[in-house]
Amino acid sequence: MTEQWGIAELAAEFGVTTRTIRFYEDKGLISPERRGQRRVYHPRDKVRLQLIMRGKRLGFSLDEIQAMIDLYDADPSEVSQLQLFLDKLRQRKAQLLGQRDDIEMALDEIDRREKQCENLLNDKQSEPRQPKAGQQASG
DNA sequence: ATTCTTACA
DNA sequence: TGTAAGCA
Numbered sequence: 001m002t003e004q005w006g007i008a009e010l011a012a013e014f015g016v017t018t019r020t021i022r023f024y025e026d027k028g029l030i031s032p033e034r035r036g037q038r039r040v041y042h043p044r045d046k047v048r049l050q051l052i053m054r055g056k057r058l059g060f061s062l063d064e065i066q067a068m069i070d071l072y073d074a075d076p077s078e079v080s081q082l083q084l085f086l087d088k089l090r091q092r093k094a095q096l097l098g099q100r101d102d103i104e105m106a107l108d109e110i111d112r113r114e115k116q117c118e119n120l121l122n123d124k125q126s127e128p129r130q131p132k133a134g135q136q137a138s139g
Numbered sequence: 140a141t142t143c144t145t146a147c148a
Numbered sequence: 149t150g151t152a153a154g155c156a
Contacts, residue, residue, distance in 0.1 A: 022143085037144090
């Protein structure tokens with residue numbers, strides 16, 4: 001059958017371990033068929049895995065991904081699904097933009113401190129024994 | 140050989 | 149998520 005697979009096949013296809021797939025199931029993101037103890041995955045499970053991987057790439061939490069998947073599963077029109085996704089995308093974008101600003105500010109300050117340290121070091125190397133006036137008696 | 144559950148890192 | 153134990 002080309003419409004149902006074992007956990008090993010699915011793991012290989014998505015480039016994850018079987019542990020990861022079971023982990024997502026534990027979190028409620030997927031619910032494969034059960035034949036006795038064995039898990040049997042269908043096309044809809046692949047779709048979910050695809051959604052999970054995409055969400056992970058974009059930096060969404062498993063909880064957020066689950067929320068989106070639940071809608072994908074519930075609303076056939078896919079409207080609410082797209083609406084939530086769009087909302088999440090905007091939130092994520094804003095978050096990333098904010099982080100980028102923080103990183104740029106940190107890098108700018110690092111540049112300033114770096115130069116400051118270099119100058120201080122050069123000064124100390126130029127005039128070895130003349131730090132401050134009032135304590136150069138030790139000699 | 141593989142998968143499954145459970146538990147710990 | 150990785151790793152490992154003990155089953156089926």
